[in-house]
Amino acid sequence: MREPREEIVAAASHLFARHGVSATRMSDIAEGAGLQQSSIYYYFANKEQILREIVTTVNRVPLAYLARVNAEGGPAALRLYRLIRFDTRTLCDFPYDINEIHRISAQDPDTFAEYWTERQALNDGVEQLVAEGVAADEFREVDPRLTALTLLANNEGVQNWYRPVGDRRLRGRQGTDGPYAPDEIARTMANFALSSLLRERRRLASIERRAVEADTIDATAD
Amino acid sequence: MREPREEIVAAASHLFARHGVSATRMSDIAEGAGLQQSSIYYYFANKEQILREIVTTVNRVPLAYLARVNAEGGPAALRLYRLIRFDTRTLCDFPYDINEIHRISAQDPDTFAEYWTERQALNDGVEQLVAEGVAADEFREVDPRLTALTLLANNEGVQNWYRPVGDRRLRGRQGTDGPYAPDEIARTMANFALSSLLRERRRLASIERRAVEADTIDATAD
DNA sequence: TGGTATTTCGATAGCAAGTCGAAATTCCGC
DNA sequence: GCGGAATTTCGACTTGCTATCGAAATACCA
Numbered sequence: 001m002r003e004p005r006e007e008i009v010a011a012a013s014h015l016f017a018r019h020g021v022s023a024t025r026m027s028d029i030a031e032g033a034g035l036q037q038s039s040i041y042y043y044f045a046n047k048e049q050i051l052r053e054i055v056t057t058v059n060r061v062p063l064a065y066l067a068r069v070n071a072e073g074g075p076a077a078l079r080l081y082r083l084i085r086f087d088t089r090t091l092c093d094f095p096y097d098i099n100e101i102h103r104i105s106a107q108d109p110d111t112f113a114e115y116w117t118e119r120q121a122l123n124d125g126v127e128q129l130v131a132e133g134v135a136a137d138e139f140r141e142v143d144p145r146l147t148a149l150t151l152l153a154n155n156e157g158v159q160n161w162y163r164p165v166g167d168r169r170l171r172g173r174q175g176t177d178g179p180y181a182p183d184e185i186a187r188t189m190a191n192f193a194l195s196s197l198l199r200e201r202r203r204l205a206s207i208e209r210r211a212v213e214a215d216t217i218d219a220t221a222d
Numbered sequence: 223m224r225e226p227r228e229e230i231v232a233a234a235s236h237l238f239a240r241h242g243v244s245a246t247r248m249s250d251i252a253e254g255a256g257l258q259q260s261s262i263y264y265y266f267a268n269k270e271q272i273l274r275e276i277v278t279t280v281n282r283v284p285l286a287y288l289a290r291v292n293a294e295g296g297p298a299a300l301r302l303y304r305l306i307r308f309d310t311r312t313l314c315d316f317p318y319d320i321n322e323i324h325r326i327s328a329q330d331p332d333t334f335a336e337y338w339t340e341r342q343a344l345n346d347g348v349e350q351l352v353a354e355g356v357a358a359d360e361f362r363e364v365d366p367r368l369t370a371l372t373l374l375a376n377n378e379g380v381q382n383w384y385r386p387v388g389d390r391r392l393r394g395r396q397g398t399d400g401p402y403a404p405d406e407i408a409r410t411m412a413n414f415a416l417s418s419l420l421r422e423r424r425r426l427a428s429i430e431r432r433a434v435e436a437d438t439i440d441a442t443a444d
Numbered sequence: 445t446g447g448t449a450t451t452t453c454g455a456t457a458g459c460a461a462g463t464c465g466a467a468a469t470t471c472c473g474c
Numbered sequence: 475g476c477g478g479a480a481t482t483t484c485g486a487c488t489t490g491c492t493a494t495c496g497a498a499a500t501a502c503c504a
Contacts, residue, residue, distance in 0.1 A: 004451085020325070022244060026492065039452050041493065099321040102382060103242070140417075146402060146410055149383050154372070157379030160324060161371050180368060188368055195362075196418035226482085247460065261483050263462065 005043045007033035012050045017095035021051055021104060048104065048111050055101055058094075059118035062087045066125045072214065075207075076133035077198055082211045083126065084190040085183075088155045092182035097163060098156050123148055130197070139197040151193055158185060227265050229255035234272045239317035243273055243326060270326065270333050277323055280316075281340035284309045288347045294436065297429075298355035299420055304433045305348065306412040307405075310377045314404035319385060320378050345370055352419070361419040373415055380407060 002010075011032025015024040026047060027037040044050045065086050069079045091098060105112035127148035133139035162185065187208070194204055224232075233254025237246040248269060249259040266272045287308050291301045313320060327334035349370035355361035384407065409430070416426055 020329075023329070025490090027490095036453055037491090038454075038493080038495095042451065046493075097325065099382065100325060103319065103322060107242075107245070143410070146407070147414075150376070150380070150411065150414065153379030153382045154376045156382060157375030158372070160321065160375045160378060185368070188365070189372065192369075192372065192418050196414050201423070248462085249460075258484055259460090260462080260464090260485075264482065268462075 004033060004035060004039075008035070008040060008043055009050065009053055012047075013054055013095075016051065016054065020097055021047065021100055048108055051101070051104065052111050052115070055096070055105070055112070056114045056118075058101075059115065059122050061090060063118060063122050063125070066122070066129075070125075074210070074214075075138055076129050076136060077138045077194060077203065078207050078210055078214075080126070080129045080133065080197070081190045081194050081207050082215065083129065084151060084155065084193055085186045085211060086215075087152070088158055088186035088189045089182045091155055091159055092162055092185055094159070094163075098159050102156075123152060126151055133197065137199065138203075140199050142197065147197070154193070155189060158189065226255060226257060226261075230257070230262060230265055231272065231275055234269075235276055235317075238273065238276065242319055243269065243322055270330055273323070273326065274333050274337070277318070277327070277334070278336045278340075280323075281337065281344050283312060285340060285344050285347070288344070288351075292347075296432070296436075297360055298351050298358060299360045299416060299425065300429050300432055300436075302348070302351045302355065302419070303412045303416050303429050304437065305351065306373060306377065306415050307408045307433060308437075309374070310380055310408035310411045311404045313377055313381055314384055314407055316381070316385075320381050324378075345374060348373055355419065359421060360425075362421050364419065369419070376415070377411060380411065 008029060012024070012029045015028055015032060024047070026040055029047075029050070030037040030040050033040070044053075062083070066079075066083055069082050073079075105115050109116060127144045130139065130142065130147045130151075131144040134141060134144060162180070190211075191204065191208065194207060195201055198204060230251060234246070234251045237250055237254060246269070248262055251269075251272070252259040252262050255262070266275075284305070288301075288305055291304050327337050331338060349366045352361065352364065352369045352373075353366040356363060356366060384402070384404075412433075413426065413430065416429060417423055420426060
């Protein structure tokens, strides 16, 4: 038997993912953790604190990936492609509603300070990447700041239609439920972005090849 | 004095826009409408029904614009540019949190059936436009369905960082609050998308010119 | 083993949603 | 303008959930 604290977080994670944060009652979490409702409060002051524990680290995954990609080097275009692909793929598989998390955490910036700091760092990293690309004449002249905001928002936007709500997924088109796989979506997003940003679009094919190569090798190496 | 029903909707609109739906109490709405809390229920069974009244028509604005743009004709690229610009601009100025509305309405698809139907129509319209562009060799070969989903989600994603929460807007970058005007963002989004989709990117400049022209004339004509 | 600190619990206060019957008001035929 | 019916409004109440609190149970340790 794990620590009760962990049980609570585990139960809450599951329920938040399945039903959303606001639709999850403290008593549901308690039940899942094998405790009485009031016992939860011994460990957490409220639901936000549980959510905080779950999401503070969320941004670290793409942040760590970005650091690795930057360490591995290569042109900005390649690094950005890889980051977008990775981030979108992560978001497709992400069990929580990132927009709900955004909303809740925006209402309570103190509790979620760490979340926002790291989110900001990710944004800065993307901005940096775009700026590098522009400086190196790989990308056409765009506003790195606005582009970075847009790119991340685009990735998060995928959840709006891709993420299952309750048990069913929102339709891509009436009836025909999207047969899209996360990586297919992720590559489309990255392709879409780079196709727009690159000065010489014919470079895209080789970038895609190198990206797939790099990340396949990683996966095997890990 | 307006009808109480209208007072309720007006008060709720204001409060939903300012504080979000979930943070708005029925008693707040009642107060705003000059009624007692329980009197609201004479007109609406619950908060969702009020929200429904407010949002059922939101998709009609871009849908009507799309119809007009299609009627006015021109290449698919131009029409798509205009639609994205219009939709993004609308969303920037849109007082509600579109993502919260999505979430609530996805939980209760029956109440919001009309909303989803029209949302679907908008999606179909974009898909159609993309398909036309591909068929006419204006666009490179993309999956129209996936592209349409992505384009709309991108537009909605703008709200994630642009929309004020409570009273303050989320930062674009620490401290320096985005000095971006809605139309600037809208043109960036449209430019970004078309720049990616167009086979011959040099067409973009003329498309932008024609779009600005068309929509300026409209505005004056109205 | 006994005493202290930690953990869990049941009872309950507080708050917002929603129900209900009754009071107040409006409407309308006369 | 009057009286009865329909509409509208209200206050009291029920319910469901969050969060608090003191006491009981349990774990820890000298």
